[in-house]
Amino acid sequence: MWHCPSHRFVSAALLLPVSATALPAQGDDAAMRHARAVLATTPVIDTHNDLPWVIREKGTPPGDVETYDIAKRARFDTDIPRLREGMVGTQFWSVYVPSTVSPLDAMREQLEQIDIARRLIAKYPRDLGYATSVADIRRERARGRIASLLGIEGGHTIANSLGALRAYYDLGVRYMTLTHFNTNDWADAATDSARHGGLTPFGREVVREMNRLGMMVDISHVSPATMSAALSTSEAPVIFSHSSARALTDHVRNVPDSILRRMRVNGGVVMVAFVPSFDSDRARLWAADLLPRLAKATSDSQWQRLTREYVVERGPSPRATVKDVADHVEHIRDVAGIDHVGIGADFYGAESESDQILGLEDVSKYPALFAELVRRGWSDADLRKLAGENLLRVFAQVEAVAHRLQRQRPPSTATIEALDGKPTPTQ
DSSP states (O other): OOOOOOOTTOOGGGGSOSOTTOOOOSSOSHHHHHHHHHHHHSOEEEEEEOHHHHHHHHSSSTTOTTTSOOSSOOSSSOOHHHHHHTTEEEEEEEEEOOTTSOHHHHHHHHHHHHHHHHHHHHHOTTTEEEOOSHHHHHHHHHTTOEEEEEEEEOGGGGTTOHHHHHHHHHTTEEEEESOSSSOOSSBOBTTSOOSSSSBOHHHHHHHHHHHHHTOEEEOTTBOHHHHHHHHHHOSSOOEESSOOBTTTSOOTTSBOHHHHHHHHHHOOEEEEOOOHHHHOHHHHHHHTTTHHHHTTOOSHHHHHHHHHHHHHHHOOOOOOBHHHHHHHHHHHHHHHOGGGEEEOOOBOOOOSGGGSBBTBOSTTOHHHHHHHHHHTTOOHHHHHIIIIIHHHHHHHHHHHHHHHHHHHOOOOOOOHHHHHOOOOOOO
16 A cells, blocks of 8 residues: 465365355466366455545545445445455455554544444445454354454554553454554654664564564564564564565565565565555656655545656556566565465555556456466465465464463553653644
């Protein structure tokens, strides 16, 4: 968005077909048929979709879940028929809030975004099932529903409060991206100045408390120093909910090889994004001067206006393709290992072709990526790991660490003032 060894716990329920009424495959070649057969047994787990933000910004009226109908083909990239066609079995819905708003506004808007996502899930009980755990994912998949979880995109929304972090967990949030566009009071972002050298002492306490809660630590969007600090601090595997490989596309939000190698030791997973500037260096170079402009946007309408103005100045972006995304998947596999790669597409209601991956334009198109990998010789076992087994393993390990830590220590009462000597943010 403008704004990443053992699998024995995978139950038979997770191996059920996505839907008996799934639509025909895109294309009818042998690789596509093979890919869809694999996904029928191991449906896709995607860790990042910004539909709640699309509803908030582009609904009619804005934020109205009731009038934004995803039971049929919707205006943008995400709806239930296409999720079924794309063979998605589990979706983490991002509850995104811009990092340019004040702390109190961020907290208010975060609660509103959680409310939108929870109401969205509840509106479609035949197709979406609310989930907060690996057991819940098993249950909802057994019922033939798309297991639906929540992830916060940006730690600024806890407003430097571990109590707020725990409240968000109680509301269903199961991962938090430590930063978004802007460096916050305790963690450096990839797209902002590095003020802390990674994580402050309070930032490390945030990670520890996330470990104790059972909330996955997401290090997409953060600086390499913050990535390193989170890996050194976390007792549980971490995730990149929507990032690609920096060795192939030198975007500041992508993952350097030095960090990929550490993922082998940590046990975490990098969820590859379907974002042109993350996956194609030509697209990244085209967008290089756009990113600082978007950093100041506080709404989708501002983002769209800034992008349109940029296209008038520079012309349309070069198109990234499904082959580019497959290259990133394979690079992460080669450096981090096959157990450490997954999918976090980051569909966000893009309005122009230049903001979409050619061949992966919407949530119906996941099988196209798997078909490309079949053509490259991937085994069924490795395709299943990519589709969701890796993320499910990480989530189960995060839960196991939380159960252990909750027996060892109570909720943290640390404050940013005590650890970092910083004042509580105000309006």
